[in-house]
Amino acid sequence: MALCVKVNKKEAEDARKLIIQMGILDRRYRVFRDSDNVFIPVTGDRELPWSLVEKELPVLDSPETDFHRIVHLPEGLRDSLPTSFDVIGDVAIIKVPSNLVSYQESIGLAMIQANPHLRLVLADGGVKGDCRVRQLEAIAGEGGSETVHTEFGVRMQIDPRKVYFNPRLSNERHRIAQQVKDGEVVLDMFAGVGPFPLVIWKNSRPAKVFAVDMNPSAVEYMERNIRLNKADGIVAILGDANVVLADLPQVDRVIMNLPQSAMEFLSLAVSRCKPGAMIHIYLISERESWPEMRARALQQGSETGRVLRLSMEKELKTYSPTMSVYALDIQVH
Ligand SMILES: C[S@@+](CC[C@H](N)C(=O)[O-])C[C@H]1O[C@@H](n2cnc3c(N)ncnc32)[C@H](O)[C@@H]1O
Known part of the structure; x- marks a missing residue:
C-alpha cells in the first residue's frame, strides 16, 4: 500500500508541482488516475491541502532519472x-x-x-x-x-547569482593541482570563489597561493571557503589584477582563467614569473583561427624579453558552434 494525496483532476497538476517542490514525491510508485481523481504517492504526511489515503499503486521498476x-x-x-x-x-x-x-x-x-x-x-x-x-x-x-559544492575534497559555498563558478572545470583544476610541486608559490589572477587555489591546496603542498579577484562577493565567498577548508596558506586579495599584482612577490605558477580577455593580462603575468615558472592560460578562439591566436599569445609573452616555451595545449570545451575555450601551459624562462 502506498500513502497518496487524493486530488480531483483539475487540481492534479498544482498538487504534483507542490509535492515535487516539497521533495516528498514517492518515486517508487506510479501516479494513478481514475475517472474523477488522481492519486499521487508521497513519502510523508507533511501538512498538505488535500486528503491523504492509502492505495494499492503500480510499482515503478526503477525511478526515472532522465x-x-x-x-x-x-x-x-x-x-x-x-x-x-x-x-x-x-x-x-x-x-x-x-x-x-x-x-x-x-x-x-x-x-x-x-x-x-x-x-x-x-x-x-x-x-x-x-x-x-x-x-x-x-x-x-x-x-x-546559495549552495555548497564539493569537488576533489574541497567544500565551497557559492551563490551563482553573485559570483562566477563553472563545475565543468573540476578535472582541469585537478590537472593543475597535480603539477604543483612542494613549496611552490602560486598566483591565481582571476580566482572567483577560489576553486583553483582550494583544489591545489587540498591536493598538493604549495607554500602559498595568492588569489586575486575584483568581485567583492567572490572574495567574500573565497574567504569563507578558505576558513571552511582550513586552507590558511591561501591569501584572498580583492582588487584589479592590473593594480594589485605590483605588490606581490615573483611566483612559480600563474593561473589565468578569464578566457575573454586573458591575453590582455599576459605580459603582466609574465612579469610576475620566476625563471622556469608555468602559466596556465585559458583563451576563447574561433576554432579555425586558433593556430594564429596561440602564436599571438607566445609572441606577446616574448615581447617582455623573456623566453616562452609551449608545454601543453588542448581544446578544453566548446563555447559556441564555431568557438572553443583552449588551455595553454606556457613555461617562462
Ligand atoms: C571566468 S571567472 C573565473 C573564476 C574562477 N577562476 C573559477 O574558475 O571559478 C573570472 C573572474 O575574474 C574576475 N576578474 C575579471 N577581471 C578582473 C581583473 N581585472 N582583476 C581581477 N579579477 C578580475 C571576475 O570577477 C571573475 O570572478
Missing part, C-alpha cells in the same frame, strides 16, 4: 530540450531555448523529479560584465541560490 522522459511538453518540442545542465551543489542551471520558455517551470519540475538531490532549478540568461556573473531566473524548486 528528465527528458517525464517532462510535460507538447509533442514536437521535445527535440528542443537541452541535452545537459550544470549542477552546483543542489542547484541546477539550464539554458532554456527561446521556444521552450513558456514551459520552463515544467522542465524545472521534471529535472527535480528525476534528480531528487536537486533543490532549485535556475534558467541561465548568460554571463555578463567584468565580474562574469550569470543572469539567473528561478524556474522550479525552493530556497535561495
Whole structure:
C-alpha cells in the first residue's frame, strides 16, 4: 500500500508541482488516475491541502532519472530540450531555448523529479560584465541560490547569482593541482570563489597561493571557503589584477582563467614569473583561427624579453558552434 494525496483532476497538476517542490514525491510508485481523481504517492504526511489515503499503486521498476522522459511538453518540442545542465551543489542551471520558455517551470519540475538531490532549478540568461556573473531566473524548486559544492575534497559555498563558478572545470583544476610541486608559490589572477587555489591546496603542498579577484562577493565567498577548508596558506586579495599584482612577490605558477580577455593580462603575468615558472592560460578562439591566436599569445609573452616555451595545449570545451575555450601551459624562462 502506498500513502497518496487524493486530488480531483483539475487540481492534479498544482498538487504534483507542490509535492515535487516539497521533495516528498514517492518515486517508487506510479501516479494513478481514475475517472474523477488522481492519486499521487508521497513519502510523508507533511501538512498538505488535500486528503491523504492509502492505495494499492503500480510499482515503478526503477525511478526515472532522465528528465527528458517525464517532462510535460507538447509533442514536437521535445527535440528542443537541452541535452545537459550544470549542477552546483543542489542547484541546477539550464539554458532554456527561446521556444521552450513558456514551459520552463515544467522542465524545472521534471529535472527535480528525476534528480531528487536537486533543490532549485535556475534558467541561465548568460554571463555578463567584468565580474562574469550569470543572469539567473528561478524556474522550479525552493530556497535561495546559495549552495555548497564539493569537488576533489574541497567544500565551497557559492551563490551563482553573485559570483562566477563553472563545475565543468573540476578535472582541469585537478590537472593543475597535480603539477604543483612542494613549496611552490602560486598566483591565481582571476580566482572567483577560489576553486583553483582550494583544489591545489587540498591536493598538493604549495607554500602559498595568492588569489586575486575584483568581485567583492567572490572574495567574500573565497574567504569563507578558505576558513571552511582550513586552507590558511591561501591569501584572498580583492582588487584589479592590473593594480594589485605590483605588490606581490615573483611566483612559480600563474593561473589565468578569464578566457575573454586573458591575453590582455599576459605580459603582466609574465612579469610576475620566476625563471622556469608555468602559466596556465585559458583563451576563447574561433576554432579555425586558433593556430594564429596561440602564436599571438607566445609572441606577446616574448615581447617582455623573456623566453616562452609551449608545454601543453588542448581544446578544453566548446563555447559556441564555431568557438572553443583552449588551455595553454606556457613555461617562462
Ligand atoms: C571566468 S571567472 C573565473 C573564476 C574562477 N577562476 C573559477 O574558475 O571559478 C573570472 C573572474 O575574474 C574576475 N576578474 C575579471 N577581471 C578582473 C581583473 N581585472 N582583476 C581581477 N579579477 C578580475 C571576475 O570577477 C571573475 O570572478
